Amino acid sequence: MDFLNAIIALLNFVVVPAMAYGSQLALGALGVTLIYGILRFSNFAHGDTMAFGAMVTVLFTWLFQSWGISLGPLPTALLALPLGILGCMGLLLATDRVVYRFYREQKAKPVILVIVSLGVTFIMNGIVRFIIGPDDQRFADGERFIVSARTFKELTGLREGLAIKTTQGITVITAVVVVALLFWFLNRTRTGKSMRAYSDNEDLALLSGINPERVVMITWLIVAGLATIAGVLYGLDKSFKPFTYFQLLLPIFASAIVGGLGNPIGAIAGGFVIAFSEVTVTYAWKKVLTYLMPESLEPSGLVQLLSTDYKLAVSFLILLIVLLFKPTGLFKGKAV
């Protein structure tokens, strides 16, 4: 019985939150990695792209809520999500047209593009704060839990409860669907194949008649979709605050690099590696250990490896370790 309780506690406090967080990171890292693969620079504006997409979604969610439209048990934000994606697509295409295209034509060095993306970060951050303000915004509604801790305890008679929030369930399911669609697109469709060809070898792709501007445009469209979905899911799970999206940049980049920049499978794996290590390292293991160990050996402290404030440090450490020992990432990424 104690063993079961330990597993449930572990599931409740580590596995479920890490799964949800990992899915969000993976979606974010996929966006970063796609831009890296096709446009060949690290896009520092990705966090703020997520914030922008999420903001448009939040605004539409409020509009729908004021009209009394809802999805019943599901959050209304899901209904507003396509509109958010459209808004984000518009923004990214405009940015590409106004800003990035010039440097692409000039064949500027990647580091110049990174600096340019910093400028874009500034502007997007400014726009988001200008429209919605810098504060926390709540926009989640609908049923809060799929399984609440109390029902679970009543059902099983265990001392530990297992709670799964609706947002966590939605996050994981959406992530699976999105990733499946993305891989189907990249591997099965003509456009997807042309994208991969362009990413592998630009010159050969040009020779075989692939239109680079079209590939770039489609990349931005997909990235807008991924960023908005990741941003909205993160916002639903935690809350929407423009500044936190900028801070997400580090774990997202860590995920993309750990998996191997430019490699979509790597981005997903990296997202879960980072999420699980962040959660396990900052989780206080006392509860689980008390169930598992004999009473005489019960830990006195919290058995927390690092305080939760150092979450960022964990993703950073893993990033450093991977960079030191396997600079191209766990799955072979590109190294330009």
Place this chain on the structure above:
Amino acid sequence: MNPALKNTLLFGIVAAMILYTGFTQSWNTALVIVNMGLISAIMALGVNLQWGFAGLFNVGIMGFVALGGLAAVLVGIPATPGAWSAGGWNILSAFIFAIGVVIAVVTVRSRMTPGWPRAGVVLALMIGGFFIYRALFDPGVEAVEAINPALTGNIGGLGIEKGLWVALAWPVGGLFAAAAAWVIGKTALGLRSDYLAIATLGIAEIIIAVLKNEDWLARGVKNVVGLPRPTPYEIDLQNDPAFVERAAGFGMDPVTASTLYVKVAYAGLFAVVLIVLLILAQRALNSPWGRMMRAIRDNEVAAEAMGKDVTARHLQIFVLGSAICGIAGAMMTTLDGQLTPGTYQPLRFTFLVWVMVIVGGSGNNFGAVLGGFLIWFLWVQVEPMGLWLMQVITAGMEDGSPLKSHLIDSAAHMRLFTMGMVLLLVLRFSPRGLIPEK
């Protein structure tokens, strides 16, 4: 127009803008801008060293600036009575132990042949070391933080508070930043350029997280206030009859005169630091070493073929540039008189400095200094300008309409937008900056 004249003119324009602020707003405001402008110019010099000379992309300036600030605290405030005997030695021994473990791991890695046994030993050393470290560290921290938590609860420092000696904290800040930069450089230099960017971005966030959470070090978000200053205090000046008399001679009341006097004194000190660093940077730029750096920047492969150790040179200049940012950070904390880790934001401390360097002209030290002053001036003045703009835009709307109040409230966020615009416009239309590299 010849370049020298153009540059003098540019500096003249910035000076005129600051003077204009002095005449129309107040001299105190103008001097505040000058002081922070001097500090910003020093930060820009540091970044220019890294980016302009060597092409290194560092986005962790905030972290190095904050480390400088930490030095100002650790040098300036006196040791908390009883803190060292209660837990200070524990903390110190934990650190020494941690360094020992790291050395042991490195030795094992270099001595043993690669394979599972080595991986096992390294892992065991790291995990075992971590737990022993925590066992040493945690009680020490608890004991230190328990000492009068409302007022201190931190370890304190050297307590150097007499006059100009306070400025000793500035080079120490540089040393702190240099040490952090060495660790980062050792791991991330030599890899692709983007990796350095991400590693520095990460280390900056972590340094801020440490400053926020390690209360024993500098009280975390409870902030350390009342740091010693190298200049006299206003209140002492106001009580000094000789000063009051002299102020009256200039036709000023003692309160205004004393605030101005203190700010001018700071400006003098900062200007000395800036000039010294500028001369050093200028000498470095024109020395064989500077030419080598630019050669490496322009063509790494060719420089390597000429027998230059590219990674070592990169590490060197990365450490130097970060140290300059650390010095500026310590100066800023001394000027503020307090360390408030909660106020360090990457957009303000990292990206703004980048805008300064790029707008001023990367690769040119005078450009960096000009950019420091100009962008800082804009950063301060954009908010009132934005507010004014919003009031003009909303003038036609009726009072109390939600859109009007929203627009006026949001004027503060115009800053980020403007800075981003400035950066992008300069990069696009004048990528070499206002004072281009020769």
